Every structure is written in C-alpha cells, then in structure tokens.
Amino acid sequence: MTDAPYPVTFAGTGDEDLDGFTFDPVNPDVVTVTPVKNKTGGSDSVTLTLSGLVGVDDELLDAIAVRANYQGRDARLWKMMLDPETLAPIGAVWPYFTGYMSVPKIVGDRASQTVQMTVETYLAFFGQASNRTYLDQADFDPGDKSAELSIAIANGASKRS
Incomplete structure (x- = not known):
C-alpha cells in the first residue's frame, strides 16, 4: 500500500x-x-x-x-x-x-x-536472548541426561573409563 x-x-x-x-x-x-x-x-x-x-x-x-x-x-x-x-x-x-x-x-x-x-x-x-532452554528436558523425559552432561562439559568435566 x-x-x-x-x-x-x-x-x-x-x-x-x-x-x-x-x-x-x-x-x-x-x-x-x-x-x-x-x-x-x-x-x-x-x-x-x-x-x-x-x-x-x-x-x-x-x-x-x-x-x-x-x-x-x-x-x-x-x-x-x-x-x-x-x-x-x-x-x-x-x-x-x-x-x-x-x-x-x-x-x-x-x-x-x-x-x-x-x-x-x-x-x-x-x-x-530467546530465554529458551533445554535444561528442563528431564521434566518431560526422566531418562534424558543431556542437560546434566552439557553442564558437566561446560564445567570441564570429563569421564574416563
């Protein structure tokens, strides 16, 4: 117009x-x-x-x-x-x-x-910021550990067998 x-x-x-x-x-x-x-x-x-x-x-x-x-x-x-x-x-x-x-x-x-x-x-x-997060994914899928693992990786944790 x-x-x-x-x-x-x-x-x-x-x-x-x-x-x-x-x-x-x-x-x-x-x-x-x-x-x-x-x-x-x-x-x-x-x-x-x-x-x-x-x-x-x-x-x-x-x-x-x-x-x-x-x-x-x-x-x-x-x-x-x-x-x-x-x-x-x-x-x-x-x-x-x-x-x-x-x-x-x-x-x-x-x-x-x-x-x-x-x-x-x-x-x-x-x-x-979108203010979106996947950190609460475990609330919807109790077996989902992605948030826990992401935080551990961000903090420099590593897992060795």
Whole structure:
C-alpha cells in the first residue's frame, strides 16, 4: 500500500519486492505507521496499525488468521518524493526500514477495532536472548541426561573409563 494519492506501479528498479507490483493508496486515517527511530545498534521496532472492523475488513482479518501469511516474513518501508504541485515522482524510491513481522494484536471492540502489527528489525531479532532452554528436558523425559552432561562439559568435566 502507499500513502500517495494514487496507485503506484514500479518497473525497472531492480528490486523484486517493487517491480511489477501496484501499490494501492490508503487513507492515513485507516492505516498508521509509527516513526522509524534509528539509534546505535539498529532501529526501534515499528508498529503498523490497520483498521480491523468485522464486516468491513474481513479480508485482512481472514489473512491474519493464517500465521504463515505474516509471522517471520519481511516488512519493508520505502520513501519516494512527489512534486508538491503535480504529484509526479521525483527521483528514485529507496528503502528506509526492513524487519520481520511478529504476531498481530487485535485492539478494541466491534465498533472501533484495529489490528496492530509489530515489525522487529533484523538486529533486534538477533540481539535479544530467546530465554529458551533445554535444561528442563528431564521434566518431560526422566531418562534424558543431556542437560546434566552439557553442564558437566561446560564445567570441564570429563569421564574416563
């Protein structure tokens, strides 16, 4: 989608995410994007907010019901300058934010409902600890000694027969 006042089609940019696609205009009252805040170590996450009214936005609500449609997929934001009088494009289009989509949140009620999608940058995705562990595997499989052995190896223990 685009915030230009008309549909935009790209060709010859060399970007497979742009070339051959038409981006339809959206009403900025219905779709918002939080500002991109760049800092040392990468950008903050960006939140996309879209209208999510039942009966009006059923296509979007059906699409987010299928995780494969969004989770872990790329989301990219581009900029393009338009002539203020003619609205003709000036220069090239350039990407200014790329990240991974996460799980959307549906906020509100049937009268005023929105869908919020957080987009994490690549650095944020790789930089944060997952807090996952396999050290409790014995809780699920009492015969599994992998956690015990891993800790022993990390502490320099060795077993000799």
